[in-house]
Amino acid sequence: MNQSELSRPxxxxxSYDYPRPSVTVDIILFTFHEDRLKVLLIRRSHAPFAxxxxxxxxxxxxxxxxxxxxxxxxxxxxxxxxxxxxxxxTFGDPDRDPRGRVxxxxxxxxxxxxxxxxLQIRGASDAGExxxxxxxxxxxxxxxxxxxxxxxxxRLRWKLxxxxxxxxxxxxxxxxxxxxxxxxxxxxxxxxxxNFRRKMLAADVLEETGNLREGDHRPAKLYRFTxxxxxxxxxxxxxx
Amino acid sequence: MNQSELSRPxxxxxSYDYPRPSVTVDIILFTFHEDRLKVLLIRRSHAPFAxxxxxxxxxxxxxxxxxxxxxxxxxxxxxxxxxxxxxxxTFGDPDRDPRGRVxxxxxxxxxxxxxxxxLQIRGASDAGExxxxxxxxxxxxxxxxxxxxxxxxxRLRWKLxxxxxxxxxxxxxxxxxxxxxxxxxxxxxxxxxxNFRRKMLAADVLEETGNLREGDHRPAKLYRFTxxxxxxxxxxxxxx
DNA sequence: CCAAAAGTGTTATGCTTACACCCATGC
DNA sequence: GCATGGGTGTAAGCATAACACTTTTGG
Numbered sequence: 001m002n003q004s005e006l007s008r009p010x011x012x013x014x015s016y017d018y019p020r021p022s023v024t025v026d027i028i029l030f031t032f033h034e035d036r037l038k039v040l041l042i043r044r045s046h047a048p049f050a051x052x053x054x055x056x057x058x059x060x061x062x063x064x065x066x067x068x069x070x071x072x073x074x075x076x077x078x079x080x081x082x083x084x085x086x087x088x089x090t091f092g093d094p095d096r097d098p099r100g101r102v103x104x105x106x107x108x109x110x111x112x113x114x115x116x117x118x119l120q121i122r123g124a125s126d127a128g129e130x131x132x133x134x135x136x137x138x139x140x141x142x143x144x145x146x147x148x149x150x151x152x153x154x155r156l157r158w159k160l161x162x163x164x165x166x167x168x169x170x171x172x173x174x175x176x177x178x179x180x181x182x183x184x185x186x187x188x189x190x191x192x193x194x195n196f197r198r199k200m201l202a203a204d205v206l207e208e209t210g211n212l213r214e215g216d217h218r219p220a221k222l223y224r225f226t227x228x229x230x231x232x233x234x235x236x237x238x239x240x
Numbered sequence: 241m242n243q244s245e246l247s248r249p250x251x252x253x254x255s256y257d258y259p260r261p262s263v264t265v266d267i268i269l270f271t272f273h274e275d276r277l278k279v280l281l282i283r284r285s286h287a288p289f290a291x292x293x294x295x296x297x298x299x300x301x302x303x304x305x306x307x308x309x310x311x312x313x314x315x316x317x318x319x320x321x322x323x324x325x326x327x328x329x330t331f332g333d334p335d336r337d338p339r340g341r342v343x344x345x346x347x348x349x350x351x352x353x354x355x356x357x358x359l360q361i362r363g364a365s366d367a368g369e370x371x372x373x374x375x376x377x378x379x380x381x382x383x384x385x386x387x388x389x390x391x392x393x394x395r396l397r398w399k400l401x402x403x404x405x406x407x408x409x410x411x412x413x414x415x416x417x418x419x420x421x422x423x424x425x426x427x428x429x430x431x432x433x434x435n436f437r438r439k440m441l442a443a444d445v446l447e448e449t450g451n452l453r454e455g456d457h458r459p460a461k462l463y464r465f466t467x468x469x470x471x472x473x474x475x476x477x478x479x480x
Numbered sequence: 481c482c483a484a485a486a487g488t489g490t491t492a493t494g495c496t497t498a499c500a501c502c503c504a505t506g507c
Numbered sequence: 508g509c510a511t512g513g514g515t516g517t518a519a520g521c522a523t524a525a526c527a528c529t530t531t532t533g534g
Contacts, residue, residue, distance in 0.1 A: 019302040020260040023332075023343055062259040062341050066332035090330045090345050092263075092306035101302050103263055103345075105330050177486075194488070195524065202522095217485045218531040417513070434515070435497065442495095457511045458504040 026057035049142035205229030266297035289382035
């Protein structure tokens, strides 16, 4: 920024007299549950948009980093602390909140399937109820949250196409079919089983755990992601 | 955001009593000039970081969209109005500005070579002098601007690898060699001439203008980007 | 033995890469 | 005629996409 502004001598109005916007963080927390891609929403209990569903989030404290604020808010509302978080985009349309200027930094988060069950959603008091919603059957959302969520879904798709992040939505051990279902659900298109498996295995990011998923039918091998894969995925590189 | 926060009944402190950060935009304006990738920097005239170079930018007005703020600042300091602009990232480390909490939304901008010459850099008054700096020979920067700029260069590389944005740095008509030099400079690696040309032409985004660049040696065909290419580049798709 | 999901290979096509020489012009 | 940058083709390797049947288990 022209932070030189900040240090200009007082003229008509001193720099710090500029009216300041409020800054919030919003979190789009995705998970994969019962073959559905889900997002966590909170039901608003007050106007505006009372009873409408909204993304979890809240104010950034004055001495707190943005990502830290996102983690804190998420932790306050869901009790989860160990999630993948990445900054998505900053939305600052002056009319996005009817009560005043609120700029929001949106964060995109992935929660593994097994964390979901342990998860204790708080905030039933005045934050209103919280619930997981299927991404393909959403209610009407408050503010510009529909737009934010749409943007987040696009980003998630892109991530899955080019990185190995898919596993972050699954439990530590999973079958290739389960992984494929994640990809199919997120990308919203069917994938060829043989090609999917070959590509995934060729990427050299999976290893067999030695365990089997016993179920109704033929048992399936369980896999986990290798530590190497988790590093690799940080470096944004083409990847299945 | 949990904009529900905003509407919670007053408790210990009313929501709007939260101390608010300042919000600025910073612009990383790239161009390509004399075979160098350049960025516009402004010399600070006041503390902190007096005499250090910084990215252009300034406060977001209370009723102004973020991108609008970026365009306004850019226009105020450089007189350019028709640039490619895209949001880069939001930097919000509480200590990034020694004078207080300043969150900055960074924008990434591309200016074509021929716009550079017409460009009248203003702000010699108290914003200090402005200058184009070679990206590979930068001075020390104020605040966390080195980090922001580094991030912007990464984004620019990525853009060039996967989209056809390269032409935004060049004049309306250019030779394939000139285009190749842009790519080589930005990516910071040599490219094979035949492969580069084939890929570019195969992408079906260039057309001959019919004119030739006359020079010291054999004249070169001039190309322009097709209208289609400019649309296509919006859709983030693999591309030379 | 039947239903259901797991698992497995081959071929054709297109993209990527590596690589070296002739061409047109100005001086 | 020579120096300089403009311009061109081919072959090998690799990734992708399309496609159908057998295996293993539980009931």
